[in-house]
Amino acid sequence: MDDDASIRKVLRFALEKAEFSVIEAENGEVALTLFHSADFIVLDVMMPKMDGIKTCAKIREHSAIPILFLSSQDDEFDRIQGLEIGGDDYLTKPFSPRELVARVKAIFRRTADHQLESTPPDGSEGTIKYGKLALDLKGVIATWDSQVVTITRSEFEILERFIGSPDRAFRRNELMRGQVVSDRTIDSHIGHLRKKFAEVDAVVIDTVHGIGYRLSSCQ
Amino acid sequence: MDDDASIRKVLRFALEKAEFSVIEAENGEVALTLFHSADFIVLDVMMPKMDGIKTCAKIREHSAIPILFLSSQDDEFDRIQGLEIGGDDYLTKPFSPRELVARVKAIFRRTADHQLESTPPDGSEGTIKYGKLALDLKGVIATWDSQVVTITRSEFEILERFIGSPDRAFRRNELMRGQVVSDRTIDSHIGHLRKKFAEVDAVVIDTVHGIGYRLSSCQ
DNA sequence: TTTATATTCTGCAATATTTAGCCAATTTTG
DNA sequence: CAAAATTGGCTAAATATTGCAGAATATAAA
Structure with a gap:
């Protein structure tokens, strides 16, 4: 769910290689209609139509699904802000696809731990x-x-x-x-x-x- | 992003061989308009129109993108100064293209390490x-x-x-x-x-x- | 329906935080 | 060394946030 199609392509490749299944949404409005069927969400802070922050807030009204934020370093956005808004983790561009996968896995491990507990x-x-x-x-x-x-x-x-x-x-x-x-x-x-x-x-x-x-x- | 076209050519060749993609800017003003799309920046301390130090400062107002400085030995500019001003690394001419590539990789490794940490x-x-x-x-x-x-x-x-x-x-x-x-x-x-x-x-x-x-x- | 309980909201007082002015101390520059 | 620039620490005002005491509303029980 990133505005830049090429980044989306890279993410899709990396996540699918790690055996996640991926649905894409090119903007926040579309994301809102799709998130019900997802296990986690990667949101770009800067998105057309509706920015990531607003989208996250909307999603959080209905669901506690894990959300990971992407942002550019010059977005004047930091971890605190991301967490305040309801994100579960946060990644700054540029990042390696490998790291994204690691983060996503970490989120799952975390939520899975809870459920077991x-x-x-x-x-x-x-x-x-x-x-x-x-x-x-x-x-x-x-x-x-x-x-x-x-x-x-x-x-x-x-x-x-x-x-x-x-x-x-x-x-x-x-x-x-x-x-x-x-x-x-x-x-x-x-x-x-x-x-x-x-x-x-x-x-x-x-x-x-x-x-x-x-x-x-x-x- | 170096004023001397021939050096730029060498750098481009070396970096592209290492599978980086390269954008060039012949002076600081141009660099400022391009840096948003880059993953890291190589700046010559001495550049026409706007020197590397000023350019770096301008970039640093908006971004934490990695910056590597190049300088001649007679530039009365030293490593400390370069790092203080906001550079991530610093290289003195003459240098081998191989060394430049190594430095760039090191910068990436470092920032990646951080994120992993x-x-x-x-x-x-x-x-x-x-x-x-x-x-x-x-x-x-x-x-x-x-x-x-x-x-x-x-x-x-x-x-x-x-x-x-x-x-x-x-x-x-x-x-x-x-x-x-x-x-x-x-x-x-x-x-x-x-x-x-x-x-x-x-x-x-x-x-x-x-x-x-x-x-x-x-x- | 009446009663009790739980939930939510409003407004304000109490706190905590942020901001900026002042000026002495320090560092740099010439 | 003196002048200029920069920084540190103090103060107090401006802002922002939180805690709390009702009151209003909703929900459940009798």
């Missing part, structure tokens, strides 16, 4: 743990150091999003399954979570000023 | 390291020798810019995503960074008088 082999099915925090996905119960913390469904979903990428800072609109709510609303949920966990002397969420929030170390 | 095989994806300095891009956390240093977003972005080209001196206006702010503002950010890193006995930024700043050796 939720059904680990040791019988503790359906619970995800990170430090003292544990989320029971079936019972929708959160515990801290084995003590139950009663939270609502939205609050649980926010924690679920966090625990899926425990080291990552999320922007607000990434935290609620792409539902469009005001930033203050998210703050509100975060506030409630903090208050509830404070009752068991736990700090679960750090704020990342200018970006959003991040799961704390949970120790 | 950000997805190392050990699972610590999304962090860039240089010496004791590490930037966790996803978490937006800076560490020195594994100690967390709390910095703001702009400060983080400045470090990110630095670590992308750790040997290069940057002009102030290159450091903040092209945002137009006064030079004093940059100084201020740099000052804050220095103070914060001083608390863990670290020196992260050197000043390059008359140019701007550069990442320190980070040892």
Whole structure:
């Protein structure tokens, strides 16, 4: 999904050699109609019709599909901005096709890891743990150091999003399954979570000023 | 991009043999209009219309594209100066075409290495390291020798810019995503960074008088 | 329907960050 | 060495971001 046909050709070749199947879209509008059938997306920051950033935002309203951004060095665009917007990784032109493939594989490894984590082999099915925090996905119960913390469904979903990428800072609109709510609303949920966990002397969420929030170390 | 047509011919031959594609510009002004489509640039220090140094500065206002300088021995221009100004490498005439090609390849290897470094095989994806300095891009956390240093977003972005080209001196206006702010503002950010890193006995930024700043050796 | 609970939003106060002016200290230049 | 240019650190104002207390709305339970 790059505006420059020749780059697309190179990408297609490299990805197909790595046994991915590739669909192309020459601009953001087309991309939006196709992304449902894809496993991941490579977006050029600069695209005709709709730029990569807008396209990413649109996609993120509906889906958490992995997105990798491409940009030229002179695009005045950097990793932070890319991540803020909801990208999973970011690559600057020029890059080697080999590196692109490596990045894509890394994204898959990462998301695959998560999915495995939720059904680990040791019988503790359906619970995800990170430090003292544990989320029971079936019972929708959160515990801290084995003590139950009663939270609502939205609050649980926010924690679920966090625990899926425990080291990552999320922007607000990434935290609620792409539902469009005001930033203050998210703050509100975060506030409630903090208050509830404070009752068991736990700090679960750090704020990342200018970006959003991040799961704390949970120790 | 050399003023002397015969040298250009030799360079073109050597580079094309090494499977690079070459665009020529007979002076700095022309070079400025062409550099967008290039992967790297070879600049002669002495060029008609606009000298190599000025051209490099102009290019550096927009791009971090690799630049290699050529100079004659009697140009009163030395390696240090070339690198400080924003060059990535520097070659004195006379030189063998083979050496030029080797240098160019080295530049590519270096920049590629960097990019790879950000997805190392050990699972610590999304962090860039240089010496004791590490930037966790996803978490937006800076560490020195594994100690967390709390910095703001702009400060983080400045470090990110630095670590992308750790040997290069940057002009102030290159450091903040092209945002137009006064030079004093940059100084201020740099000052804050220095103070914060001083608390863990670290020196992260050197000043390059008359140019701007550069990442320190980070040892 | 009524009641309770959960969710979202609004507006404002509290914080944190960014910016720029000032001037002394430092470095470079002539 | 003196003059000019540049930088560092301080300050304070301007901006931007976040936290929080209701209030309004939606949803579920009784």
